[in-house]
Amino acid sequence: MDERHGSARRGAVKGDRTNLAERDPLSSLPEELAARMVGWGEPSWRGRQWFEWLWRHGVDDYDAITVWPKSLRQAMAARAPFQRGRVFAAQMARDGTVKWLLEWPDGERVETVYLPHPWGDAVCISTQVGCNMGCRFCASGLVRRVRNLTAGEMLEQVRVAWEWAARHGRRLGRIDLMGIGEPLDNWAEVERWLELVHRPEGFGFSYRHITLSTAGVVPAIDRLAERGWPLTLAISLHAPDDALRTRLMPLNRAYPLAELLPAAARFAHRTGRRVTFEYALLAGVNDAPEQAVALAQRLRGIPCHVNLIPWNPVPEHPFRPTPPERVRAFQERVQAYGISCTIRKEMGQAIEAACGQLRRRAKEAQPSP
Ligand code: SF4
Incomplete structure:
Protein backbone atom coordinates (compact mmCIF):
# COMPACT_ATOMS: atom_id res chain seq x y z
CA MET A 1 0.00 0.00 0.00
CA ASP A 2 1.18 3.47 -0.84
CA GLU A 3 2.60 4.92 2.39
CA ARG A 4 0.48 8.07 2.43
CA HIS A 5 -2.74 6.16 2.13
CA GLY A 6 -1.59 3.70 4.74
CA SER A 7 -1.00 6.61 7.08
CA ALA A 8 -4.42 8.05 6.22
CA ARG A 9 -5.98 4.74 7.18
CA ARG A 10 -4.11 4.41 10.44
CA GLY A 11 -4.23 8.03 11.53
CA ALA A 12 -7.63 9.12 10.32
CA VAL A 13 -9.61 8.71 13.50
CA LYS A 14 -7.01 9.44 16.12
CA GLY A 15 -5.80 12.35 14.01
CA ASP A 16 -2.97 14.45 15.29
CA ARG A 17 -4.92 16.51 17.76
CA THR A 18 -2.65 18.88 19.55
CA ASN A 19 -3.04 20.84 22.74
CA LEU A 20 -3.63 23.92 20.67
CA ALA A 21 -7.16 24.22 21.97
CA GLU A 22 -5.76 24.80 25.45
CA ARG A 23 -3.38 27.47 24.25
CA ASP A 24 -5.25 29.08 21.36
CA PRO A 25 -8.40 30.98 22.31
CA LEU A 26 -9.58 30.76 18.69
CA SER A 27 -9.84 26.96 18.97
CA SER A 28 -11.51 26.95 22.39
CA LEU A 29 -15.11 26.22 23.36
CA PRO A 30 -16.94 28.75 25.56
CA GLU A 31 -16.75 26.44 28.59
CA GLU A 32 -12.98 26.05 28.11
CA LEU A 33 -12.59 29.81 28.03
CA ALA A 34 -14.79 30.04 31.12
CA ALA A 35 -12.57 27.53 32.96
CA ARG A 36 -9.50 29.57 32.10
CA MET A 37 -11.19 32.72 33.36
CA VAL A 38 -12.02 30.99 36.64
CA GLY A 39 -8.39 29.89 36.91
CA TRP A 40 -7.37 33.54 36.71
CA GLY A 41 -9.85 34.48 39.43
CA GLU A 42 -12.45 35.96 37.07
CA PRO A 43 -16.15 35.01 36.99
CA SER A 44 -16.91 32.17 34.56
CA TRP A 45 -19.35 34.29 32.52
CA ARG A 46 -16.38 36.27 31.32
CA GLY A 47 -15.55 33.16 29.27
CA ARG A 48 -18.82 33.38 27.35
CA GLN A 49 -18.18 37.07 26.73
CA TRP A 50 -14.69 36.20 25.49
CA PHE A 51 -16.11 33.72 22.95
CA GLU A 52 -18.79 36.18 21.83
CA TRP A 53 -16.32 38.98 21.24
CA LEU A 54 -13.88 36.74 19.40
CA TRP A 55 -16.52 35.51 16.97
CA ARG A 56 -19.62 37.69 16.93
CA HIS A 57 -17.66 40.92 17.10
CA GLY A 58 -14.52 39.58 15.39
CA VAL A 59 -12.13 41.60 17.57
CA ASP A 60 -8.45 41.56 16.65
CA ASP A 61 -7.16 42.31 20.12
CA TYR A 62 -8.43 42.41 23.67
CA ASP A 63 -8.38 46.18 23.81
CA ALA A 64 -11.47 46.16 21.55
CA ILE A 65 -13.53 44.20 24.10
CA THR A 66 -15.15 47.31 25.49
CA VAL A 67 -17.35 45.47 28.01
CA TRP A 68 -14.22 44.50 29.93
CA PRO A 69 -12.44 46.79 32.38
CA LYS A 70 -9.11 48.10 31.16
CA SER A 71 -7.19 46.06 33.74
CA LEU A 72 -8.68 42.81 32.39
CA ARG A 73 -7.99 43.77 28.77
CA GLN A 74 -4.35 44.44 29.60
CA ALA A 75 -3.99 41.24 31.60
CA MET A 76 -5.52 39.12 28.81
CA ALA A 77 -3.02 40.33 26.23
CA ALA A 78 -0.29 38.66 28.30
CA ARG A 79 -2.34 35.65 29.47
CA ALA A 80 -3.78 34.44 26.19
CA PRO A 81 -2.40 36.17 23.08
CA PHE A 82 -4.02 35.23 19.78
S1 SF4 B 1 -9.47 14.60 -0.89
FE1 SF4 B 1 -10.34 16.45 -1.82
S2 SF4 B 1 -8.71 18.02 -1.65
FE2 SF4 B 1 -7.76 16.00 -1.30
S3 SF4 B 1 -6.95 15.37 -3.31
FE3 SF4 B 1 -9.02 14.46 -3.08
S4 SF4 B 1 -10.45 15.94 -4.01
FE4 SF4 B 1 -8.48 17.00 -3.66
Whole structure:
Protein backbone atom coordinates (compact mmCIF):
# COMPACT_ATOMS: atom_id res chain seq x y z
CA MET A 1 0.00 0.00 0.00
CA ASP A 2 1.18 3.47 -0.84
CA GLU A 3 2.60 4.92 2.39
CA ARG A 4 0.48 8.07 2.43
CA HIS A 5 -2.74 6.16 2.13
CA GLY A 6 -1.59 3.70 4.74
CA SER A 7 -1.00 6.61 7.08
CA ALA A 8 -4.42 8.05 6.22
CA ARG A 9 -5.98 4.74 7.18
CA ARG A 10 -4.11 4.41 10.44
CA GLY A 11 -4.23 8.03 11.53
CA ALA A 12 -7.63 9.12 10.32
CA VAL A 13 -9.61 8.71 13.50
CA LYS A 14 -7.01 9.44 16.12
CA GLY A 15 -5.80 12.35 14.01
CA ASP A 16 -2.97 14.45 15.29
CA ARG A 17 -4.92 16.51 17.76
CA THR A 18 -2.65 18.88 19.55
CA ASN A 19 -3.04 20.84 22.74
CA LEU A 20 -3.63 23.92 20.67
CA ALA A 21 -7.16 24.22 21.97
CA GLU A 22 -5.76 24.80 25.45
CA ARG A 23 -3.38 27.47 24.25
CA ASP A 24 -5.25 29.08 21.36
CA PRO A 25 -8.40 30.98 22.31
CA LEU A 26 -9.58 30.76 18.69
CA SER A 27 -9.84 26.96 18.97
CA SER A 28 -11.51 26.95 22.39
CA LEU A 29 -15.11 26.22 23.36
CA PRO A 30 -16.94 28.75 25.56
CA GLU A 31 -16.75 26.44 28.59
CA GLU A 32 -12.98 26.05 28.11
CA LEU A 33 -12.59 29.81 28.03
CA ALA A 34 -14.79 30.04 31.12
CA ALA A 35 -12.57 27.53 32.96
CA ARG A 36 -9.50 29.57 32.10
CA MET A 37 -11.19 32.72 33.36
CA VAL A 38 -12.02 30.99 36.64
CA GLY A 39 -8.39 29.89 36.91
CA TRP A 40 -7.37 33.54 36.71
CA GLY A 41 -9.85 34.48 39.43
CA GLU A 42 -12.45 35.96 37.07
CA PRO A 43 -16.15 35.01 36.99
CA SER A 44 -16.91 32.17 34.56
CA TRP A 45 -19.35 34.29 32.52
CA ARG A 46 -16.38 36.27 31.32
CA GLY A 47 -15.55 33.16 29.27
CA ARG A 48 -18.82 33.38 27.35
CA GLN A 49 -18.18 37.07 26.73
CA TRP A 50 -14.69 36.20 25.49
CA PHE A 51 -16.11 33.72 22.95
CA GLU A 52 -18.79 36.18 21.83
CA TRP A 53 -16.32 38.98 21.24
CA LEU A 54 -13.88 36.74 19.40
CA TRP A 55 -16.52 35.51 16.97
CA ARG A 56 -19.62 37.69 16.93
CA HIS A 57 -17.66 40.92 17.10
CA GLY A 58 -14.52 39.58 15.39
CA VAL A 59 -12.13 41.60 17.57
CA ASP A 60 -8.45 41.56 16.65
CA ASP A 61 -7.16 42.31 20.12
CA TYR A 62 -8.43 42.41 23.67
CA ASP A 63 -8.38 46.18 23.81
CA ALA A 64 -11.47 46.16 21.55
CA ILE A 65 -13.53 44.20 24.10
CA THR A 66 -15.15 47.31 25.49
CA VAL A 67 -17.35 45.47 28.01
CA TRP A 68 -14.22 44.50 29.93
CA PRO A 69 -12.44 46.79 32.38
CA LYS A 70 -9.11 48.10 31.16
CA SER A 71 -7.19 46.06 33.74
CA LEU A 72 -8.68 42.81 32.39
CA ARG A 73 -7.99 43.77 28.77
CA GLN A 74 -4.35 44.44 29.60
CA ALA A 75 -3.99 41.24 31.60
CA MET A 76 -5.52 39.12 28.81
CA ALA A 77 -3.02 40.33 26.23
CA ALA A 78 -0.29 38.66 28.30
CA ARG A 79 -2.34 35.65 29.47
CA ALA A 80 -3.78 34.44 26.19
CA PRO A 81 -2.40 36.17 23.08
CA PHE A 82 -4.02 35.23 19.78
CA GLN A 83 -3.39 36.03 16.15
CA ARG A 84 -5.94 35.85 13.36
CA GLY A 85 -5.29 34.89 9.77
CA ARG A 86 -5.08 37.64 7.17
CA VAL A 87 -6.40 37.94 3.64
CA PHE A 88 -3.27 37.65 1.50
CA ALA A 89 -5.07 37.79 -1.87
CA ALA A 90 -8.66 38.00 -3.09
CA GLN A 91 -10.41 37.54 -6.42
CA MET A 92 -14.01 38.19 -7.40
CA ALA A 93 -15.82 36.75 -10.41
CA ARG A 94 -18.68 38.31 -12.35
CA ASP A 95 -21.08 35.74 -10.93
CA GLY A 96 -20.30 37.10 -7.43
CA THR A 97 -18.03 34.26 -6.34
CA VAL A 98 -15.21 35.53 -4.13
CA LYS A 99 -12.05 33.61 -3.46
CA TRP A 100 -9.70 34.50 -0.64
CA LEU A 101 -6.23 33.24 0.02
CA LEU A 102 -5.81 33.38 3.78
CA GLU A 103 -2.41 33.41 5.39
CA TRP A 104 -1.77 32.11 8.92
CA PRO A 105 0.84 33.48 11.30
CA ASP A 106 3.27 30.67 10.33
CA GLY A 107 3.09 31.78 6.67
CA GLU A 108 0.98 28.83 5.42
CA ARG A 109 -1.96 29.69 3.17
CA VAL A 110 -5.30 28.14 2.25
CA GLU A 111 -8.24 29.07 0.05
CA THR A 112 -11.74 30.00 1.08
CA VAL A 113 -14.49 30.55 -1.49
CA TYR A 114 -17.73 32.53 -1.09
CA LEU A 115 -20.53 31.31 -3.33
CA PRO A 116 -23.62 33.51 -3.67
CA HIS A 117 -26.82 31.58 -4.43
CA PRO A 118 -30.41 32.77 -4.78
CA TRP A 119 -31.36 30.14 -2.19
CA GLY A 120 -28.70 31.21 0.33
CA ASP A 121 -25.02 32.05 0.18
CA ALA A 122 -22.39 29.46 1.04
CA VAL A 123 -18.74 29.45 2.01
CA CYS A 124 -16.42 26.63 1.05
CA ILE A 125 -13.63 26.25 3.60
CA SER A 126 -10.33 24.34 3.67
CA THR A 127 -9.39 21.89 6.40
CA GLN A 128 -5.70 21.20 5.71
CA VAL A 129 -2.74 22.94 4.09
CA GLY A 130 -2.37 20.64 1.08
CA CYS A 131 -3.83 17.15 0.92
CA ASN A 132 -2.40 13.63 0.99
CA MET A 133 -5.30 11.87 -0.70
CA GLY A 134 -3.81 12.28 -4.17
CA CYS A 135 -7.06 12.30 -6.18
CA ARG A 136 -5.94 12.33 -9.78
CA PHE A 137 -8.34 15.05 -10.90
CA CYS A 138 -7.73 17.53 -8.08
CA ALA A 139 -5.60 20.67 -8.05
CA SER A 140 -5.20 20.45 -4.27
CA GLY A 141 -3.89 16.91 -4.57
CA LEU A 142 -0.84 18.33 -6.33
CA VAL A 143 0.32 19.87 -3.06
CA ARG A 144 1.04 17.30 -0.32
CA ARG A 145 -0.27 18.01 3.14
CA VAL A 146 1.94 20.45 5.00
CA ARG A 147 -0.16 20.46 8.16
CA ASN A 148 -3.68 20.24 9.47
CA LEU A 149 -5.64 23.39 10.12
CA THR A 150 -6.79 23.97 13.67
CA ALA A 151 -10.46 24.32 14.51
CA GLY A 152 -9.82 28.03 15.04
CA GLU A 153 -8.29 28.43 11.59
CA MET A 154 -11.35 26.78 10.06
CA LEU A 155 -13.61 29.07 12.06
CA GLU A 156 -11.56 32.06 10.90
CA GLN A 157 -12.55 31.23 7.32
CA VAL A 158 -16.21 31.33 8.34
CA ARG A 159 -15.63 34.70 10.04
CA VAL A 160 -14.04 36.22 6.93
CA ALA A 161 -17.02 35.11 4.83
CA TRP A 162 -19.54 36.14 7.50
CA GLU A 163 -18.09 39.65 7.75
CA TRP A 164 -17.87 40.01 3.96
CA ALA A 165 -21.54 39.05 3.69
CA ALA A 166 -22.51 41.57 6.39
CA ARG A 167 -20.59 44.36 4.66
CA HIS A 168 -22.36 43.61 1.36
CA GLY A 169 -25.89 43.24 2.70
CA ARG A 170 -25.89 39.47 2.21
CA ARG A 171 -26.36 36.57 4.58
CA LEU A 172 -24.16 33.52 4.89
CA GLY A 173 -26.45 30.52 5.12
CA ARG A 174 -24.34 27.43 4.41
CA ILE A 175 -20.86 26.07 5.05
CA ASP A 176 -19.23 23.45 2.85
CA LEU A 177 -16.11 21.61 3.98
CA MET A 178 -15.01 21.12 0.40
CA GLY A 179 -11.90 23.25 0.06
CA ILE A 180 -8.30 22.11 0.30
CA GLY A 181 -7.78 18.98 2.39
CA GLU A 182 -9.62 15.85 3.47
CA PRO A 183 -11.73 16.85 6.51
CA LEU A 184 -11.83 13.32 7.90
CA ASP A 185 -8.03 13.08 7.74
CA ASN A 186 -8.12 15.91 10.31
CA TRP A 187 -10.94 14.44 12.35
CA ALA A 188 -10.07 15.80 15.80
CA GLU A 189 -9.92 19.44 14.70
CA VAL A 190 -12.91 19.09 12.37
CA GLU A 191 -14.94 17.53 15.18
CA ARG A 192 -13.99 20.46 17.43
CA TRP A 193 -14.83 22.95 14.66
CA LEU A 194 -18.26 21.34 14.28
CA GLU A 195 -18.88 22.05 17.96
CA LEU A 196 -17.53 25.61 17.75
CA VAL A 197 -19.46 26.69 14.68
CA HIS A 198 -22.74 25.47 16.16
CA ARG A 199 -22.44 27.44 19.43
CA PRO A 200 -25.10 30.15 19.71
CA GLU A 201 -22.61 32.49 21.43
CA GLY A 202 -20.77 32.53 18.10
CA PHE A 203 -22.13 31.82 14.63
CA GLY A 204 -24.81 29.37 15.76
CA PHE A 205 -24.84 27.38 12.52
CA SER A 206 -27.38 24.61 12.27
CA TYR A 207 -25.83 21.28 11.31
CA ARG A 208 -28.44 21.04 8.60
CA HIS A 209 -26.67 23.91 6.87
CA ILE A 210 -23.27 22.26 6.86
CA THR A 211 -21.93 19.85 4.23
CA LEU A 212 -18.84 17.76 4.92
CA SER A 213 -17.21 16.34 1.81
CA THR A 214 -14.94 13.31 2.08
CA ALA A 215 -12.96 11.05 -0.21
CA GLY A 216 -14.20 8.20 2.01
CA VAL A 217 -12.27 7.69 5.26
CA VAL A 218 -14.52 4.94 6.60
CA PRO A 219 -13.63 4.87 10.35
CA ALA A 220 -14.10 8.63 10.59
CA ILE A 221 -17.46 8.41 8.77
CA ASP A 222 -18.54 6.05 11.55
CA ARG A 223 -17.23 8.45 14.21
CA LEU A 224 -19.18 11.25 12.58
CA ALA A 225 -22.30 9.07 12.46
CA GLU A 226 -21.89 8.32 16.20
CA ARG A 227 -22.15 12.04 16.94
CA GLY A 228 -25.54 12.01 15.24
CA TRP A 229 -25.21 15.56 13.89
CA PRO A 230 -27.70 15.97 11.04
CA LEU A 231 -25.24 17.48 8.60
CA THR A 232 -24.97 16.54 4.94
CA LEU A 233 -22.26 13.99 4.23
CA ALA A 234 -21.00 14.30 0.65
CA ILE A 235 -18.88 11.39 -0.52
CA SER A 236 -16.66 11.90 -3.56
CA LEU A 237 -17.41 8.76 -5.52
CA HIS A 238 -16.54 9.48 -9.17
CA ALA A 239 -16.56 5.83 -10.25
CA PRO A 240 -18.98 2.90 -10.04
CA ASP A 241 -16.31 0.21 -9.52
CA ASP A 242 -13.16 -0.30 -7.47
CA ALA A 243 -10.75 -0.59 -10.39
CA LEU A 244 -11.61 2.82 -11.80
CA ARG A 245 -12.09 4.44 -8.40
CA THR A 246 -8.68 3.28 -7.23
CA ARG A 247 -7.19 4.75 -10.41
CA LEU A 248 -8.88 8.11 -9.76
CA MET A 249 -8.74 8.09 -5.96
CA PRO A 250 -5.91 6.03 -4.42
CA LEU A 251 -7.65 6.14 -1.02
CA ASN A 252 -10.02 3.55 -2.47
CA ARG A 253 -7.29 0.94 -1.94
CA ALA A 254 -7.61 1.47 1.80
CA TYR A 255 -11.40 1.80 1.83
CA PRO A 256 -12.95 0.04 -1.18
CA LEU A 257 -16.60 0.41 -2.14
CA ALA A 258 -17.56 -2.71 -0.18
CA GLU A 259 -16.56 -0.83 3.00
CA LEU A 260 -17.43 2.71 1.95
CA LEU A 261 -21.00 2.21 0.77
CA PRO A 262 -22.16 0.37 3.93
CA ALA A 263 -20.58 3.18 6.00
CA ALA A 264 -22.59 5.68 3.96
CA ALA A 265 -25.75 3.70 4.65
CA ARG A 266 -24.95 3.58 8.38
CA PHE A 267 -24.50 7.35 8.43
CA ALA A 268 -27.84 7.87 6.66
CA HIS A 269 -29.68 5.58 9.06
CA ARG A 270 -28.05 7.02 12.18
CA THR A 271 -28.64 10.68 11.28
CA GLY A 272 -31.79 10.42 9.19
CA ARG A 273 -30.00 12.41 6.47
CA ARG A 274 -29.53 11.04 3.00
CA VAL A 275 -25.95 10.96 1.76
CA THR A 276 -24.83 12.91 -1.28
CA PHE A 277 -22.56 11.11 -3.72
CA GLU A 278 -20.45 13.50 -5.79
CA TYR A 279 -19.63 12.31 -9.29
CA ALA A 280 -17.41 14.48 -11.51
CA LEU A 281 -17.98 13.50 -15.11
CA LEU A 282 -14.73 13.00 -17.04
CA ALA A 283 -15.10 12.47 -20.79
CA GLY A 284 -14.28 8.90 -21.82
CA VAL A 285 -13.33 7.90 -18.28
CA ASN A 286 -16.47 7.52 -16.15
CA ASP A 287 -19.32 8.93 -18.25
CA ALA A 288 -20.44 5.88 -20.30
CA PRO A 289 -24.11 4.80 -20.21
CA GLU A 290 -23.19 1.43 -18.68
CA GLN A 291 -21.27 3.22 -15.93
CA ALA A 292 -24.41 5.21 -15.10
CA VAL A 293 -26.32 1.94 -14.78
CA ALA A 294 -23.57 0.33 -12.67
CA LEU A 295 -23.55 3.38 -10.40
CA ALA A 296 -27.31 3.30 -9.90
CA GLN A 297 -27.27 -0.42 -9.17
CA ARG A 298 -24.54 -0.04 -6.55
CA LEU A 299 -26.37 2.77 -4.76
CA ARG A 300 -29.76 1.08 -4.62
CA GLY A 301 -31.03 0.81 -1.06
CA ILE A 302 -28.86 3.65 0.32
CA PRO A 303 -30.84 6.82 1.18
CA CYS A 304 -28.89 9.07 -1.14
CA HIS A 305 -28.69 11.71 -3.79
CA VAL A 306 -26.25 11.82 -6.71
CA ASN A 307 -24.71 15.16 -7.64
CA LEU A 308 -23.17 15.15 -11.11
CA ILE A 309 -20.39 17.70 -11.48
CA PRO A 310 -19.46 18.98 -14.92
CA TRP A 311 -15.67 18.81 -14.94
CA ASN A 312 -13.88 22.10 -14.31
CA PRO A 313 -10.59 21.71 -16.26
CA VAL A 314 -7.33 21.95 -14.35
CA PRO A 315 -4.36 22.80 -16.59
CA GLU A 316 -2.12 20.20 -14.93
CA HIS A 317 -4.57 17.32 -15.50
CA PRO A 318 -5.43 15.62 -18.80
CA PHE A 319 -9.19 15.14 -18.22
CA ARG A 320 -11.78 16.73 -20.51
CA PRO A 321 -15.35 17.75 -19.67
CA THR A 322 -18.27 15.55 -20.71
CA PRO A 323 -20.51 17.34 -23.29
CA PRO A 324 -23.76 18.68 -21.77
CA GLU A 325 -26.05 16.28 -23.66
CA ARG A 326 -24.03 13.32 -22.40
CA VAL A 327 -24.24 14.70 -18.86
CA ARG A 328 -28.04 14.83 -19.15
CA ALA A 329 -28.17 11.28 -20.56
CA PHE A 330 -26.08 10.03 -17.61
CA GLN A 331 -28.46 11.79 -15.22
CA GLU A 332 -31.53 10.21 -16.84
CA ARG A 333 -30.06 6.72 -16.59
CA VAL A 334 -29.38 7.13 -12.87
CA GLN A 335 -32.84 8.61 -12.29
CA ALA A 336 -34.42 5.66 -14.11
CA TYR A 337 -33.41 3.53 -11.11
CA GLY A 338 -35.35 5.80 -8.76
CA ILE A 339 -32.24 7.58 -7.50
CA SER A 340 -32.39 11.33 -7.05
CA CYS A 341 -29.77 12.86 -9.35
CA THR A 342 -29.00 16.49 -10.18
CA ILE A 343 -26.37 18.37 -12.16
CA ARG A 344 -24.38 20.92 -10.22
CA LYS A 345 -24.30 24.42 -11.63
CA GLU A 346 -20.69 25.44 -11.95
CA MET A 347 -19.77 28.80 -10.48
CA GLY A 348 -16.54 30.69 -10.28
CA GLN A 349 -14.82 29.13 -13.28
CA ALA A 350 -13.59 32.58 -14.26
CA ILE A 351 -11.60 32.76 -11.03
CA GLU A 352 -10.49 29.14 -11.02
CA ALA A 353 -12.81 27.93 -8.30
CA ALA A 354 -11.36 24.42 -8.36
CA CYS A 355 -9.62 24.15 -5.04
CA GLY A 356 -5.89 24.67 -4.89
CA GLN A 357 -5.58 26.82 -7.99
CA LEU A 358 -5.43 30.25 -6.37
CA ARG A 359 -2.97 29.02 -3.76
CA ARG A 360 -0.50 27.78 -6.32
CA ARG A 361 -0.80 30.82 -8.54
CA ALA A 362 -0.51 33.25 -5.66
CA LYS A 363 3.02 32.08 -4.88
CA GLU A 364 4.27 34.97 -6.97
CA ALA A 365 1.36 37.29 -6.28
CA GLN A 366 1.51 40.49 -4.29
CA PRO A 367 -0.40 40.80 -1.03
CA SER A 368 -3.87 42.26 -1.47
CA PRO A 369 -4.17 45.93 -0.47
S1 SF4 B 1 -10.45 15.94 -4.01
FE1 SF4 B 1 -10.34 16.45 -1.82
S2 SF4 B 1 -9.47 14.60 -0.89
FE2 SF4 B 1 -9.02 14.46 -3.08
S3 SF4 B 1 -6.95 15.37 -3.31
FE3 SF4 B 1 -8.48 17.00 -3.66
S4 SF4 B 1 -8.71 18.02 -1.65
FE4 SF4 B 1 -7.76 16.00 -1.30
